[in-house]
Amino acid sequence: MNHLRLLRYVDEVARCGSIRQAAERLHVAASAVNRRIQDIEDELGTPLFERLPRGMRPTPAGELFIRYIRDRASQLDEVRSQIEELQGLRRGRVRMVGSQALAPSFLGEAVARFRADHPLVDFQVDIGDHLQALHRLRHFEADLALVFNLAPEADVEVLGQAEQRLLCLMHRSHPLAKRPGGLRLRECAEHPVVLPNPEIGGRQLLDRFLLRAPVKLRPVIESNSFEFLRSCLRHQQALTFQIAIGAVTEGGELVAKEVEDRGFPRGQLVLACLHGRQLPVVAQAFAQHLLARMHEAPA
Structure with a gap:
């Protein structure tokens, strides 16, 4: 397969x-x-790249050829996975991107449980928002995406979804x-609030609800890092909002409470792949594993 190496x-x-x-x-x-x-x-009779100073x-022809290369590489991964499955090796690599909310516990546990039955499978797990997830799927850099409130896209296939409510999170003190x-939102408004950046799915859900709510929340801190x-x-006696999953x-250090205002939003945790793409066997198996875990998780 030397030609694939050159591609x-x-x-x-x-x-x-x-x-x-x-x-x-x-x-x-x-x-x-x-x-x-x-x-x-020379073989194609057209430049694949513009040679720029930096x-x-x-080129447009290059974009087409690069997509062809990535599609071929994806197909080869699928064939290898199927061959390994036939041989009983159950080896392979799963590449996925997931929302930040899944990083502290859910994804790590899901991967650990899967690898307990498939110890020869390895993983590449990246954390990102829905825009990064779409980019990675479309560029064949991820097999699966598990993100919150992924908007419908013509080239993206939804494999499954699970409803998630927004909860108010605070330190136990x-x-x-x-x-x-x-809690009621009016109680939350009396305390410092820290929120994810506006492009994060959970924040967008909250902002849409607040547009028609009599209570306004003004975040004192915004960040793209849930860990921050x-x-x-812990340090500012603040409140934030997080989907249930x-x-x-963290061992009782934090407390999660439901917001009881009528119509307080819920969203969907969506598992997706690129439409029309044949996933590697091991990625298909992990997708089924994830769907089962999603429906067992807190909602």
Whole structure:
């Protein structure tokens, strides 16, 4: 399969935007990468890249050819996985991207349980928002995406989803933590609130609800890091909002409470893949495993 290795030169240059950087990642000479690209361009009769002062940019023909390369690589991964499945090896690699809310507990536990039955399978798990998830699926950098409130896309297939409510999260020493039962938003408004950035799915759900609510929440801190927001709960007696599956209470240090205002929003945790793509056998198996775990998780 030497030809696939040479095609990878093109793909790596596209990812890096530089022959030199691609050569370093491929552990070959830059001249070899450049020569192979020129050979392919000569064979196709058209340039694949624009040679710019600061790097390489794919031409329209290059974009088409790069997508062909990635599709071929994906198909090869599928064939390898099927062969390994037939041989009983159950080896393979699952690549996925998940929402930040899943990082503290859910994804780690799901992967650990799967690997207990499939110890020869390895994983690449990246954390990102729904835009990053779509990018990785479309560029064949991930087999699966598990993200909150993924909007419908023509080229994305939804494999399953599970409803998730928003909860109010606080440190156990917070005055509201000692109150029995749930909370009202007007009570939350009396305390510092820290929130994820507006592009995060849970924040968007909250903002839409607040547009028609009589209560307004003004965050004193915004961040793209859920871990940082959790530290604010410890040090600033603040409140935040998190979907139920991500409202990990960390051994009782944090407390999660339901918001009892009528119509307080719920959203969907969505498992998806690229439409029309044949997933590797091991990724299909992990998708089924995830769907079962999603419906067992707190909602």
